[in-house]
Amino acid sequence: MSKPFKALALASAMLTLALPAAAQPAQSPGAFVDVPGGKLWTETCGSGAQTMVLLHDGMLHSVTWDDVWPGLCKSFHVVRYDRRGYGRSPEAKAPYSPVDDLQAVMRAAGAGHAVIVGASSGGGIAVDFTLAHPDEVDRLVLIGPEVSGLPHSKYFYDRMRELAGPMSLLNPRGAIKSSWQFAPGDDANVDRFLKLLMANLQDVTHKDPAAPAPPAAPRLGEIKAPTLVLVGEADVADNQSQAGVVEYAIQGSTRVVVRKAGHMIYMERPAEFTDVVTRFALGVVSPGAEEALRRVIGELHDGKPDYSRMSPALASAIRSQLDAIKGSPLPRSVTFKAVGTDGYDVFIVVSEKGSAEMRILLGEGGRIDDLRYRPLP
Numbered sequence: 386m387s388k389p390f391k392a393l394a395l396a397s398a399m400l401t402l403a404l405p406a407a408a409q410p411a412q413s414p415g416a417f418v419d420v421p422g423g424k425l426w427t428e429t430c431g432s433g434a435q436t437m438v439l440l441h442d443g444m445l446h447s448v449t450w451d452d453v454w455p456g457l458c459k460s461f462h463v464v465r466y467d468r469r470g471y472g473r474s475p476e477a478k479a480p481y482s483p484v485d486d487l488q489a490v491m492r493a494a495g496a497g498h499a500v501i502v503g504a505s506s507g508g509g510i511a512v513d514f515t516l517a518h519p520d521e522v523d524r525l526v527l528i529g530p531e532v533s534g535l536p537h538s539k540y541f542y543d544r545m546r547e548l549a550g551p552m553s554l555l556n557p558r559g560a561i562k563s564s565w566q567f568a569p570g571d572d573a574n575v576d577r578f579l580k581l582l583m584a585n586l587q588d589v590t591h592k593d594p595a596a597p598a599p600p601a602a603p604r605l606g607e608i609k610a611p612t613l614v615l616v617g618e619a620d621v622a623d624n625q626s627q628a629g630v631v632e633y634a635i636q637g638s639t640r641v642v643v644r645k646a647g648h649m650i651y652m653e654r655p656a657e658f659t660d661v662v663t664r665f666a667l668g669v670v671s672p673g674a675e676e677a678l679r680r681v682i683g684e685l686h687d688g689k690p691d692y693s694r695m696s697p698a699l700a701s702a703i704r705s706q707l708d709a710i711k712g713s714p715l716p717r718s719v720t721f722k723a724v725g726t727d728g729y730d731v732f733i734v735v736s737e738k739g740s741a742e743m744r745i746l747l748g749e750g751g752r753i754d755d756l757r758y759r760p761l762p
C-alpha cells in the first residue's frame with residue numbers, strides 16, 4: 386500500500402503499543418517456487434477442474450484470504466502466494482516483474498490458465514497480467530483495484546499524510562479505524578487487521594524494487610475476459626472511482642458495490658464474497674432465475690403481474706407503478722451476465738427498444754423478492 390501506512394505500522398511496533406501479537410492462522414502445507422533472483426511461498430488447495438489464483442493486497446500477505454480460503458477450495462483448485470517481501474517470501478534485492486512472478490506461480494501449480502482474483506495493488510498486477518497474457522486468464526475478479534495510469538486525488542494523499550501523522554503513530558488502532566479499510570463500527574476486524582500487521586511487519590516495511598509495467602489504464606478496453614469488480618461502499622472515493630472506470634472501460638464487466646464493507650471485503654463479508662466470486666467464476670445462475678425473469682417481463686407486458694409470486698415490498702412497488710410499466714416490450718434475448726451481492730442474478734435483456742440490465746433476487750419457492758432495472762446506453 387502506501388508509505389504512510391508502512392510508517393504507521395513500523396512506528397507502532399517500535400512503540401510496543403498495547404495490542405498483543407496474534408498467533409499465525411493455521412496454514413495448509415506450502416512450498417517455495419523459484420523465481421529470478423528469489424523465491425515465493427505458495428499454497429494450493431482443492432481439486433476443482435478450474436484453477437483460481439489469489440493475489441493479496443499491499444498491506445497483508447496471503448493470510449488475508451484465510452476467511453474465504455476453505456469455501457473457495459471446495460469449488461476450485463486454488464493457489465495463493467506471498468508476493469516478494471510479504472509473509473514468507475524474501476524481499477527482492479533487484480528489479481523484478483510481478484507479472485512474471487504470477488506466471489511462474491501458475492506454471493508451478495500446473496495451470497496454463499486460471500481465474501485471476503486480485504485485491505487492491507494485487508488487482509493492479511492482475512490487470513497487468515491480463516494485458517500481457519490474455520489467453521491465460523479465464524475470468525478476472527478485481528477488489529478495490531489500484532490500476533496503473535489512474536491518478537489518486539489530493540484528498541487521498543492528504544488523508545494518507547494525516548494517517549501517518551504524530552497522533553496516528555501514537556494511536557495506530559484509531560488510525561486504522563478511521564481509515565477506509567473497514568466499514569464504520571467493524572471494530573473486531575480493525576483489531577484483527579492490526580494484530581496481523583504487528584505480527585508480520587515485513588509486509589509493510591520491506592523495500593519493493595518491482596519494475597513498473599506500462600500504464601494499464603489506456604489499455605483496459607483490450608481486456609476481453611469476463612470481469613467482476615467488487616468495491617466496498619465504505620471504501621475511499623478514489624477506489625470507488627477506479628472501480629467505475631474499470632467497469633466503463635472493460636466491455637461487459639460488472640461492478641458490484643458491497644454493503645457494510647470497506648476496502649477489505651474478503652475479511653468483512655467472507656460468506657458473501659465466496660458466494661459471489663464462486664458463482665461468477667463458474668458462470669452459475671440461481672436455479673429458476675431466468676425463467677422467473679422472463680415470466681415477470683411477460684406479465685408486465687400484459688399488465689397482469691402475479692403479485693402472489695412476489696415479495697410484499699416488490700408487489701407494492703409494482704402496483705404503484707403499473708400504469709407506467711405495463712406494455713413493457715418483450716425481450717428478444719435474455720442473457721445471464723454475472724452475479725451480484727446478496728444473491729442477485731444480473732441479466733442483459735435486449736428488446737426492440739434497446740438493452741437493459743435487470744437484477745432479480747429469488748426467495749423461497751421461487752418467489753421474486755426484488756427486481757431492479759437499469760437501461761444501458
